[in-house]
Amino acid sequence: MTYLTTFDGPVTAVNTLNQTYLPGLRARLVDATTTDTIATLLSPGRRRINFMNAHCFNVMARDRQYAAAVKSANLLLPDGIGVALAAKMTGQALKENLNGTDFIPALLEQAAKNGKSVYLFGGTPGTADTAAQNLIHKIPGLQIAGTRDGYAEAQNEAEVIADINASGADIVLVALGVPMQELWLHRNAPYLDADLTMGVGAALDFFAGNVVRAPAWVRKAKSEWVWRLAMEPRRLAKRYLEGNFSFLARAAKQSMATWTPASVAKRLLDITVALCALVLLSPILLLTALAIKTESKGPALFTQTRVGKDGRPFTMIKFRSMVSDAEALRSSVLEQSDRDGICFKSKSDPRITRVGRFIRRTSIDELPQILNVLRGQMSIVGPRPALPCEVEVYPQRALGRLAVKPGITGVWQVSGRADVSFDQMVEMDLAYASSRSVLLDVILICMTFRAVISGRGAH
Structure with a gap:
C-alpha cells in the first residue's frame, strides 16, 4: 500500500518516499486499491479512519478543531473527483476513489467473512435500523452488534460509549456528518473497545434508501456529484459549486508553489x-x-x-x-x-x-x-x-x-x-x-x- 503525505517522516511507497500537496493535509491519505485498503483496515491493530472529499478539506481550512481531529486520524481515504484532481495537479494519480458508499459494503462483506461485527451509529431515528436490515439482507453472515440514531440517542456520550462497548462490536461506523462525526471520534475513540472506528457521513442514508444513488453510468463518468446536486440543489449548491472551485483553486495554488x-x-x-x-x-x-x-x-x-x-x-x-x-x-x-x-x-x-x-x-x-x-x-x-x-x-x-x-x-x-x-x-x-x-x-x-x-x- 502506498501513502501520500505532506509531513516529514517515513511512509510506505515502492521502497521510496512519496509526497503530495493536498491543501492543509498532515495525516495520511491512502493511495491503494479497495482490496488492499480493506486488508489493512481489518488487520490487527486499532485505527481511526476518515473519508476526505473536497468539502472536508474546505471545512479544515476554516475549522481548527476539525482540522486537528482529521490530522490525528490514523488513515484518510480519498473520496470524490475533487481529491483525485488535486492529486493529479501534483503529477500523482490515485489508484481508486474510496468513497464510503462503495467502500463500506465491500469492507463489511470482508468483515463478515472474518467473523467481525459492526455497530451503526448516526442518522435520523430509524435510519440505522433500516440500514442494518438492508445490509444484513445484502451481505450474508454480517453481524450487526447494535444501532443508535444520531439525535436523541446520541445526546449522552458516556451512554453511547457504554452501549457500543457492551455490544462487543469490532467496527463502529459513525454517521453524524462533517464535522460532527470526526470531532466525536476525536474525543471518544480512545474509550471505545472496537479496533476500527470510521466517520462515514451520509452512508447510512444511502444504505437505508433515504437517498437515491446515481445510476451506474453516472458514477462511471465520475459525475455522481452532479446527480446529488440535481437531487438536493438548495442544500448542496454552495458545497459543490463554490466549494469545489475553492478547493481546486487552493490545490492549484499550493501545487504551483512547488514549481521552479x-x-x-x-x-x-x-x-x-x-x-x-x-x-x-x-x-x-x-x-x-x-x-x-x-x-x-x-x-x-x-x-x-x-x-x-x-x-x-x-x-x-x-x-x-x-x-x-x-x-x-x-x-x-x-x-x-x-x-x-x-x-x-x-x-x-x-x-x-x-x-x-x-x-x-x-x-x-x-x-x-x-x-x-x-x-x-x-x-x-x-x-x-x-x-x-x-x-x-x-x-x-x-x-x-x-x-x-x-x-x-x-x-x-x-x-x-x-x-x-x-x-x-x-x-x-x-x-x-x-x-x-x-x-x-x-x-x-x-x-x-x-x-x-x-x-x-x-x-
Missing part, C-alpha cells in the same frame, strides 16, 4: 517535443501498427506496469515486439539474460517477433511512450522506467533513480543500452538526477539520433 523555473522549462520541453513527434511520426506509427498486426495475433500496443517518479506505478505504452503471451513466458527465459545484475536483456530472446527485432533495433517500439510523456507520467529525457519486480530488489543506492521521472531517452539509452551493466546504469542515472537541466536534455535528445542510427545495445 527549471521544472516548468522541462515540462514545456517535454510537451513541445512530444507533440511535434506525434505529428511528424504519425505515418511511422500507423505503418508499425499494421506490420505488427499482420505478423502475429494480438494488439499492436503493449502495456506494462512500470515504476515512475517517487516510486509511483504507471502504465507504460510500447509497440508490441514479442508474441502476445510474452509475459507468461518471461520466467522461462530469465537465465538467458546478457546483462549482469537485476535488469533482464537477451539478444536471443525467443519471444521477440521478426517485426519486433526491427522496431527494437530502430527504437520504434518506444515511440508510443510519447503518450506517457503527454500524460505527465514520463519525460522525454530521464532514467529507463523500471519494472516493479526490479525495484523490489533494488539496492539502496539504486532507489535514487526514482527521484526523477523516467524518460524515453537518457544517458543510459545513448550510452549503449543493453551493453551497459546495471551498476553503470544506476551511476549514469544518479549523475543525471543531480545535474539535469534543459540544456542537458537537449544535448541528450540530439545524441539519441546517433544512438538510434548506430543501434548499439538495442535488442
Whole structure:
C-alpha cells in the first residue's frame, strides 16, 4: 500500500518516499486499491479512519478543531473527483476513489467473512435500523452488534460509549456528518473497545434508501456529484459549486508553489517535443501498427506496469515486439539474460517477433511512450522506467533513480543500452538526477539520433 503525505517522516511507497500537496493535509491519505485498503483496515491493530472529499478539506481550512481531529486520524481515504484532481495537479494519480458508499459494503462483506461485527451509529431515528436490515439482507453472515440514531440517542456520550462497548462490536461506523462525526471520534475513540472506528457521513442514508444513488453510468463518468446536486440543489449548491472551485483553486495554488523555473522549462520541453513527434511520426506509427498486426495475433500496443517518479506505478505504452503471451513466458527465459545484475536483456530472446527485432533495433517500439510523456507520467529525457519486480530488489543506492521521472531517452539509452551493466546504469542515472537541466536534455535528445542510427545495445 502506498501513502501520500505532506509531513516529514517515513511512509510506505515502492521502497521510496512519496509526497503530495493536498491543501492543509498532515495525516495520511491512502493511495491503494479497495482490496488492499480493506486488508489493512481489518488487520490487527486499532485505527481511526476518515473519508476526505473536497468539502472536508474546505471545512479544515476554516475549522481548527476539525482540522486537528482529521490530522490525528490514523488513515484518510480519498473520496470524490475533487481529491483525485488535486492529486493529479501534483503529477500523482490515485489508484481508486474510496468513497464510503462503495467502500463500506465491500469492507463489511470482508468483515463478515472474518467473523467481525459492526455497530451503526448516526442518522435520523430509524435510519440505522433500516440500514442494518438492508445490509444484513445484502451481505450474508454480517453481524450487526447494535444501532443508535444520531439525535436523541446520541445526546449522552458516556451512554453511547457504554452501549457500543457492551455490544462487543469490532467496527463502529459513525454517521453524524462533517464535522460532527470526526470531532466525536476525536474525543471518544480512545474509550471505545472496537479496533476500527470510521466517520462515514451520509452512508447510512444511502444504505437505508433515504437517498437515491446515481445510476451506474453516472458514477462511471465520475459525475455522481452532479446527480446529488440535481437531487438536493438548495442544500448542496454552495458545497459543490463554490466549494469545489475553492478547493481546486487552493490545490492549484499550493501545487504551483512547488514549481521552479527549471521544472516548468522541462515540462514545456517535454510537451513541445512530444507533440511535434506525434505529428511528424504519425505515418511511422500507423505503418508499425499494421506490420505488427499482420505478423502475429494480438494488439499492436503493449502495456506494462512500470515504476515512475517517487516510486509511483504507471502504465507504460510500447509497440508490441514479442508474441502476445510474452509475459507468461518471461520466467522461462530469465537465465538467458546478457546483462549482469537485476535488469533482464537477451539478444536471443525467443519471444521477440521478426517485426519486433526491427522496431527494437530502430527504437520504434518506444515511440508510443510519447503518450506517457503527454500524460505527465514520463519525460522525454530521464532514467529507463523500471519494472516493479526490479525495484523490489533494488539496492539502496539504486532507489535514487526514482527521484526523477523516467524518460524515453537518457544517458543510459545513448550510452549503449543493453551493453551497459546495471551498476553503470544506476551511476549514469544518479549523475543525471543531480545535474539535469534543459540544456542537458537537449544535448541528450540530439545524441539519441546517433544512438538510434548506430543501434548499439538495442535488442
